[in-house]
């Protein structure tokens with residue numbers, strides 16, 4: 185069960201890991217996301233408009249500092265409400281990958297389809 189929470193939300197990524205970020209919109213309004221590290225430094229952001237859903241360009245970033253990251257999803261400057269999930273792939277005690285999925289609501293109809301944001305990191309890169 186996922187409880188709606190107001191943007192921003194917190195996630196953790198280990199230091200040195202590369203994260204792949206996929207973003208899609210399903211709205212005629214401008215939707216944006218922003219990921220910042222524990223020092224408030226922006227590590228990844230994107231914005232777009234479009235329905236379908238409309239897949240926006242994928243991005244990657246390296247979790248230099250590691251630890252806690254803050255994920256904001258906004259429509260114009262208004263924070264979205266977010267439903268989130270988080271799953272890990274673990275084998276023999278090693279986390280080989282972890283994936284965070286967010287869907288968001290930018291208004292009041294609570295269909296939670298205005299954005300889709302997936303942030304996944306992998307243990308072994310290269």
Ligand SMILES: [Ca+2]
Nearest residue numbers: 290293295296
């Ligand atoms: Ca909506």
